[in-house]
Amino acid sequence: MRIDVLSIFPEYLEPLRLSLIGKAVTDGLLELSVTDPRSFATDRHRTVDDTPYGGGAGMVMKPEPWALALESVLQAGPGDAAASPPVLVVPSPAGEVFTQDVAYELAAEEHLIFACGRYEGIDERFLEWASGEVRVRPMSLGDYVLNGGEVAVLAMTEAVTRLIPGVIGNPESLAEESHTGGLLEYPVYTKPSEWRERSVPETLLSGHHGRIARWHRDQQLERTARRRPDMIFALDPATLDRADLAV
Numbered sequence: 001m002r003i004d005v006l007s008i009f010p011e012y013l014e015p016l017r018l019s020l021i022g023k024a025v026t027d028g029l030l031e032l033s034v035t036d037p038r039s040f041a042t043d044r045h046r047t048v049d050d051t052p053y054g055g056g057a058g059m060v061m062k063p064e065p066w067a068l069a070l071e072s073v074l075q076a077g078p079g080d081a082a083a084s085p086p087v088l089v090v091p092s093p094a095g096e097v098f099t100q101d102v103a104y105e106l107a108a109e110e111h112l113i114f115a116c117g118r119y120e121g122i123d124e125r126f127l128e129w130a131s132g133e134v135r136v137r138p139m140s141l142g143d144y145v146l147n148g149g150e151v152a153v154l155a156m157t158e159a160v161t162r163l164i165p166g167v168i169g170n171p172e173s174l175a176e177e178s179h180t181g182g183l184l185e186y187p188v189y190t191k192p193s194e195w196r197e198r199s200v201p202e203t204l205l206s207g208h209h210g211r212i213a214r215w216h217r218d219q220q221l222e223r224t225a226r227r228r229p230d231m232i233f234a235l236d237p238a239t240l241d242r243a244d245l246a247v
């Protein structure tokens with residue numbers, strides 16, 4: 001997979017060079033590049049924003065530097081050799097909600113491009129023009145407001161790249177995470193078995209794998225029902241067994 005990030009604050013994306021994602025790059029599992037649209041601004045002041053038509057507060061990002069930046073990364077990417085056009089993910093409070101299912105969808109793509117808008121957003125004509133070149137997906141992390149897309153890109157890039165085969169050391173750990181199978185993950189414990197007069201649940205010390213698996217599933221169902229009842233209602237009943245229904 002190749003990931004390109006377009007941002008006028010490229011230093012914001014430095015954390016992507018660390019840890020698992022940085023190792024995926026050095027292991028050749030991922031190509032990562034950051035491009036600054038400001039370097040494509042042609043005027044003396046390298047202008048990337050201006051006041052909004054129709055008035056209102058704030059500034060809007062001019063379309064041309066973004067279009068030139070996108071064209072430059074399209075030339076550097078897999079291009080025609082790719083099975084389908086790249087996906088341009090545009091972090092936005094007005095986007096579809098990013099979920100684990102979306103993360104799996106994006107992890108299957110050959111070329112992802114993230115456009116980190118700031119201020120009041122990017123001129124809509126850039127997105128309209130880009131939709132003729134790539135698949136455009138405005139994407140929200142949730143119903144709250146950020147100052148720009150960079151933080152959202154850090155989160156989405158981590159959620160996506162960890163799903164690429166070989167990036168996570170033990171792929172089994174992906175199977176029991178929150179949101180895998182539609183449930184939140186169960187609580188976890190480690191040594192010491194007694195800590196500040198608090199014990200580890202005795203089932204986990206029993207060595208009885210069947211009882212432990214049942215305890216894990218019960219905890220997932222109880223925690224999900226308590227913290228995210230919306231996820232319980234979204235469950236496919238076919239995935240529940242008789243013991244689940246007794247929880």
Ligand SMILES: Nc1ccccc1-c1cnco1
Nearest residue numbers: 091092140141145146148149
């Ligand atoms: N508020 C924002 C401003 C700019 C770019 C993304 C966002 C965003 C993404 N998810 C929630 O908010």
